[in-house]
Amino acid sequence: xxxxxxxxxxxxxxxxxxxxxxxxxxxxxxxxxxxxxxxxxxxxxxxxxxxxxxxxxxxxxxxxxxxxxxxxxxxxxxxxxxxxxxxxxxxxxxxxxxxxxxxxxxxxxxxxxxxxxxxxxxxxxxxxxxxxxxxxxxxxxxxxxxxxxxxxxxxxxxxxxxxxxxxxxxxxxxxxxxxxxxxxxxxxxxxxxxxxxxxxxxxxxxxxx
Amino acid sequence: xxxxxxxxxxxxxxxxxxxxxxxxxxxxxxxxxxxxxxxxxxxxxxxxxxxxxxxxxxxxxxxxxxxxxxxxxxxxxxxxxxxxxxxxxxxxxxxxxxxxxxxxxxxxxxxxxxxxxxxxxxxxxxxxxxxxxxxxxxxxxxxxxxxxxxxxxxxxxxxxxxxxxxxxxxxxxxxxxxxxxxxxxxxxxxxxxxxxxxxxxxxxxxxxx
Numbered sequence: 001x002x003x004x005x006x007x008x009x010x011x012x013x014x015x016x017x018x019x020x021x022x023x024x025x026x027x028x029x030x031x032x033x034x035x036x037x038x039x040x041x042x043x044x045x046x047x048x049x050x051x052x053x054x055x056x057x058x059x060x061x062x063x064x065x066x067x068x069x070x071x072x073x074x075x076x077x078x079x080x081x082x083x084x085x086x087x088x089x090x091x092x093x094x095x096x097x098x099x100x101x102x103x104x105x106x107x108x109x110x111x112x113x114x115x116x117x118x119x120x121x122x123x124x125x126x127x128x129x130x131x132x133x134x135x136x137x138x139x140x141x142x143x144x145x146x147x148x149x150x151x152x153x154x155x156x157x158x159x160x161x162x163x164x165x166x167x168x169x170x171x172x173x174x175x176x177x178x179x180x181x182x183x184x185x186x187x188x189x190x191x192x193x194x195x196x197x198x199x200x201x202x203x204x205x206x207x208x209x
Numbered sequence: 210x211x212x213x214x215x216x217x218x219x220x221x222x223x224x225x226x227x228x229x230x231x232x233x234x235x236x237x238x239x240x241x242x243x244x245x246x247x248x249x250x251x252x253x254x255x256x257x258x259x260x261x262x263x264x265x266x267x268x269x270x271x272x273x274x275x276x277x278x279x280x281x282x283x284x285x286x287x288x289x290x291x292x293x294x295x296x297x298x299x300x301x302x303x304x305x306x307x308x309x310x311x312x313x314x315x316x317x318x319x320x321x322x323x324x325x326x327x328x329x330x331x332x333x334x335x336x337x338x339x340x341x342x343x344x345x346x347x348x349x350x351x352x353x354x355x356x357x358x359x360x361x362x363x364x365x366x367x368x369x370x371x372x373x374x375x376x377x378x379x380x381x382x383x384x385x386x387x388x389x390x391x392x393x394x395x396x397x398x399x400x401x402x403x404x405x406x407x408x409x410x411x412x413x414x415x416x417x418x
Contacts, residue, residue: 049308055300063300065307071293072300084280091264091272091281098274099258103335126312128355135342146337 111140152191221262320349361400
């Protein structure tokens with residue numbers, strides 16, 4: 001098994017933290033997005049979508065999304081469960097993770113990719129170039145801040161996003177908060193539940209990765 | 210258990226077909242999006258995101274995304290597996306489903322919601338109104354057609370999207386193709402693999418739903 005990572009990007013961190021929380025050690029190859037190593041012909045043979053992370057299985061299969069990698073590793077290494085132990089937990093975690101990804105992560109990606117000069121012509125990941133849409137960038141910023149403002153209510157008095165156990169919902173939510181920092185967006189200072197949760201998940205050893 | 214459905218919308222169909230393929234019968238309540246029944250205070254108490262489908266569990270928990278509903282039902286009713294039987298299948302199906310949702314479904318939603326006069330001010334689902342962005346609508350159409358053009362290669366000579374077994378990847382892919390028809394976008398006529406696959410999955414009894 002081989003893990004294709006990029007140490008500077010938010011998406012591969014989703015898999016990196018998951019691997020660490022499972023206590024796994026997987027041979028890791030760093031592909032530098034800054035240097036364009038994800039756009040080379042060589043890397044496109046591994047992942048035609050030109051994105052990280054990628055997990056190469058021993059039979060040569062490439063899993064090319066965080067969710068694909070999570071589902072595979074959760075099945076092979078069920079402990080500790082990071083996608084729910086019971087049916088209801090599995091449902092609730094999948095639900096939350098979806099909203100964190102679509103309303104949080106994606107809004108942030110839209111904000112960043114449609115406003116930052118260095119991403120001109122690269123408004124979407126993948127082999128095809130798309131021009132920036134400034135209105136979409138502004139909408140992304142607005143939605144990202146609204147999402148950050150809603151985290152306090154999402155956490156409530158629970159220790160973790162989905163309840164009593166740390167899960168992929170916490171991984172994605174923490175990475176979204178850190179990612180939002182790239183555009184100087186942040187959790188409201190007076191969001192006591194969100195701040196308490198963020199301190200807790202950020203102090204886990206895996207969060208350093 | 211109660212299933213909140215909307216018979217005219219593509220997203221709840223993702224859960225509806227899944228339920229049928231599992232051979233389950235669940236009490237179903239139709240919420241008419243056309244009549245705005247998803248925006249009422251009463252429905253917002255069930256799902257503050259104002260979207261369908263929703264599955265209400267017996268303890269009152271509401272699962273408010275297709276993926277949340279799938280994960281729950283797959284755990285409670287594992288047969289036939291629709292999210293993969295082996296770890297590798299689970300990974301490959303999650304991978305494919307993610308790309309179908311993000312590059313297919315989402316592109317189509319962007320195309321529709323940002324161009325159709327009836328959706329003015331409703332460019333995104335949810336309780337907050339967002340204005341249409343015409344450039345995003347055009348980009349969505351372009352991406353949707355590119356995605357449709359790529360289905361032939363995705364299917365190849367396999368019977369189903371992920372290989373030998375029907376899965377959530379087929380459910381989403383079929384619904385995306387049907388959804389694209391709303392904007393008169395379609396599979397290329399000469400895409401033999403895609404056409405063969407589409408005929409096959411569309412002829413399943415669940416596809417009528």
